[in-house]
Amino acid sequence: MTEAMRLDGIRPGRLGEEDLARNFDDLHPRFDPHEALVAADRCYFCHDAPCVTACPTEIDIPLFIRQIQAGQPESAAKTIFDQNILGGMCARVCPVETLCQEACVREAAEGKPVEIGRLQRYATDSMMQAGEHPYSRAAETGKTVAVVGAGPAGLACAHRLAMHGHAVTIYDARPKPGGLNEYGIAAYKTPADYAQAEVDWLLKIGGIRIETGRKLGDDLTLEQLRADHDAVFLGLGLTGVGALGLEGEDLTGAENAVDFIATLRQQDDLTQLPIGRHVVVIGGGMTAVDAAVQSKLLGAETVTIAYRRARERMPASRWEQDLAASHGVRLMFNVAPHALHGEGKLREVELAYLGDDMAPTGEKVTLRADQLFRAIGQKLEAVEGLDLDGGKIAVTGAGRTSLDGVWAGGDCAAGGEDLTVTAVAEGRDAAEDIHARLNA
């Protein structure tokens, strides 16, 4: 423990450059070729494989693993990209322990699934590092499509549309494309500026223009987009963050986890990034875990995740929970924030214990806290003219909204889990639906 770690308040430089570099290094380093072959040889090439069923993009996993076995990781990559053009990012960030790897028959047989995620990364990295982009555009159709949001859904949609020969313009509010891949995922899952490298690689298809700094609702209206284009796809994500609604929430140090992660991801020099000595994260999803673990990696002395329900209900997988615990993050269950205390600056967080019925038991506990991160979920920032379903854009079929010629997918659309891989599937399927419509 460095001396800087024992200083109260929110301050940078708790850890030195070397420690930070090690802490934020690749969580799952890439397999070397021998490791990849050993891992690939464990695949049974199951018929109607459960792993494929468990993958929202339905990658032909046994086929791509067999292609690695047969000495062609690039052919494996093609199999992956055919279904999931962001297969490289998904290999890094998918909660495989609840998707393909949970379904692997070797998980059932031995408790040790085939390491599908790392094999997928091995394959996709092989092709991308060779600079190969295996798709080319169909003849120009003369049709134009507006895609709002350069996150996983928007990018997947744009790529598939471009392949079919349509001209795509992507509008994104942020300075860089990538969406949550660029701004919302733990740095150690996607180091070396992978998100931008992946966007650059994806754009090699041609026919896609990206306009950053364009936010729907500012100078960009849905009405105008519909008028100017043959179709519109909305992959807006969820950008609204709710407050806890507690006394003391205006104290310095009470922040949104997504803002913290976004700042961290854009920070070139992590020694300059301030972090509290004592950090409390409210929430139980992947964002909570990403914020908590990264707080610890930046040098926070104590980090606590406070989740209102029991462990079994926690949206973050057991694997993610254990990842947090292994970094020294304390997990508290059945607790909800009751009050934030301090004078100008946050000093402590008072938590109330909840029963299984979510009612307070009356017991309370107070934790020291210089910094608190809200990770209680994001909300859709309303778009005028669209029907909603449970606070998200209502869709039918492959992402058709209530407005003709407007599709939606990813986190902003109702249905499906809020995962990168789900967003890719929805973007891709909407693109096929748009293509069918434009061709009709």
Place this chain on the structure above:
Amino acid sequence: MADLTTDFVGIKSPNPFWLASAPPTDKEYNVRRAFDAGWGGVVWKTLGAEGPPVVNVNGPRYGAIYGADRRLLGLNNIELITDRPLETNLNEIKAVKRDYPDRAMVVSIMVPCEEEAWKAILPRVEETGADGIELNFGCPHGMSERGMGSAVGQVPEYIEMVTRWCKQYTRMPVIVKLTPNITDIRKPAEAAAKGGADAVSLINTINSITSVDLDSFAPEPTIDGKGSHGGYCGPAVKPIALSMVSEIARAEATRDMPISGIGGITTWRDAAEYIAMSCGSVQVCTAAMTYGFGIIKEMTAGLERYMDEKGFATIEDFRGMAVPNVTDWQYLNLNYVTKARIDQDLCIKCGRCYAACEDTSHQAIAINPGRVFEVIDEECVACNLCVDVCPVEACITMERLEAGTVDPRTGKVVEAAPADWTTHPNNPMAQAAE
């Protein structure tokens, strides 16, 4: 993008991958599924003569040999030719060929060694619209006891005779399928050529007993306490098959004979190796029986990528390219001197190279302090055993000594000019170099 289409003795298919005559091609249902999955062609499971069909055992037909993690390496079978009526098969062949006109439909046939039997069945097969026939002179079990299958394939005169009948009674291309259960594979191939065969295919299965049950003392697979030898196939037989293919591809009398390669083809790479060894089509069975028809996607995508990377536009562009490099031992360059080199960064210090070399070879590896394994050049004969047993790929490599350097083992200067056994002083038959 590479073009995988093939024209093998007039039989066209969208890719060189055919399913071999075997259980996967015994029924319309299977063959339709295979074609839907992307297979380029099939050799329909062997038809017998009109009349009551053969019967199969009602106990286990297959036995297996496994590698680590229960990976199937070899499969043995005692199944006979099709046990369904001739008419049923012919009707199904016709229906499938009609619906998949672009796929190769070859029909395997095995009838008694009598002219009338062949004369009777050939027009009926031709009537299905099939693209060609394959003469099953290979099955080593059951049928051979009745004077068919390998019993014919082991007698070159019979091969020539039956082939001639077939060429006489049908216009379809005739492929003769050879048994490997013979001393010199060139002889039956020559006989097929003499009889007018359009092509040969090989290998059929190898006589085998996969294992013996040590409680019942019966061979596996066991039928009521007894077992019979079967035919062995799968990845384990590939080296045997490749060698036999090369023999036919090199022999004076058969070098222009088209070959359909069979034996352990499991991935695109195996297929490419057979093609490089002159095969114009390849046949697959065990890999499909182990993993299902879906493996064809790996095979076609893999072959296509390989060809693209190499700049081969068609199969013909690289077919046979390995044949000139297969030679007799006596012509191998004895001045090609190599030594094993161990990459210390890759070495995991398991010591398998040491055990192999110290116990069974030339005591050419030293264990230095800290389990550092190093080659003793004075002893290394470059046998390659250490490379073969090393679990780490490319950790041990064989490096060539440059001409002009001294081989520490022999004390001789490595000569630049090649020299082989034919001119070696120890060879009593040696001819002095002029």
